[in-house]
Amino acid sequence: MKHKKFLITGGSGFIGSAVCRLIINTTQHSVLNLDKLTYAGNPESLLSIKDNERYAFEKIDICDAEDIGRIFNSYRPDIVMHLAAESHVDRSIDGPDSFIQTNIVGTFTLLEQARKYWLELGTEQKNNFRFHHISTDEVYGDLKKDDELFTETSRYAPSSPYSASKASSDHLVRAWQRTFGLPTILTNCSNNYGPYQFPEKLIPLVISNALQGKELPIYGDGKQIRDWLYVDDHARALFHTALNGVIGETYNIGGYNEIQNIEVVQIICSILDDLSPSLNENFSQYKELITYVNDRAGHDVRYAINCSKITDELGWFPEETFETGIKKTVQWYLDNQDWSEQIIKSIKEQDQIGLVK
Secondary structure, three states: OOOOEEEEEEEOOOOHHHHHHHHHHOOOOOEEEEEOEEEEEEEEHHHOOOOOOOEEEEEEEOHHHHHHHHHHHEEEEOOEEEEOOOOOOOHHHOOOOHHHHHHHHHHHHHHHHHHHHHHHHHHHHHOOEEEEEEEHHHOOOOOOOOOOEEOOOOOOOOHEEEEHHHHHHHHHHHHHHHHOOOOEEEEEEEEEEOOOOOOHHHHHHHHHHHHOOOOOEEEEEOEEEEEEHHHHHHHHHHHHHHHHHOOOOEEOOOOEEEHHHHHHHHHHHHHHHHHHHOOOOOOOHHHOOOHEEEEOOOOOOEEOOOOHHHHHHHOOOOOOOOOHHHHHHHHHHHHHHHHHHHHHHHHHHHHOOOOOO
């Protein structure tokens, strides 16, 4: 296979950094990572590849059309993987402005600069160019307990400012493909977890709080259901889709692991009991730290997606079960507690870090 140039936006984020590491560590392709380095962007997630000659980084805001245009013209990418986004539901409720700006205006800016670049390419490179937009299952809204799984043709019904902004960006991507012919591919994923995840999300938050003897806050009754996808499985799916996905198509990516939030927390507590037993005189088992807090406004009850299309058409399937993936994840956070502590200290309102979507 000809070595390709990947332009990855948001490559310093949780999922983006996993994609960057995958490409650099397992292929001969090149990566240029564009990231604004907001609170959730962490260069330390890329220390293992930062000196590789096939990896480069530029600190750029995707809303800056001039800078984005300059990058397209100088780097000459073959594939764009657009992961840059504001992605935390609680933050979107507290302050939706940045979500509208980054997720909608940023995607529009990137699409326009990609279109201008693509139109000027030679025939062969033009035919091989791909714009891969990475989105979320939250655009579909939520499911009742017995509802069938979301598919790629499910109607959009976003519930939060975050999911509404991602739904809008999805529509823009499809419009640029249909109206202008820009060769786009779209993927929607379920909840990710794994190493290097920012500690405001449920799993790293629970691990961090438990190890510090802090409360483990659960929204409502904790019975909200999520489908959990190990981040390295997701990275493989994204890379494979970028190379082999059909132009104009959408692919759902999930882990086939529907679990209630309270069960996730209880599983983590059990693993920690085995791997790092409590030495705190105030509790003997980590589950004693579980507390229930008022539910979030507009909280979706259940997300679950049908991934048969990407399996049947592209041959991808998740390698990790939740049992294997969560054990790896907990062990990684135990082995890298300094990483989490440094991030938490950098957040001004560290005691108000949000809960999972």
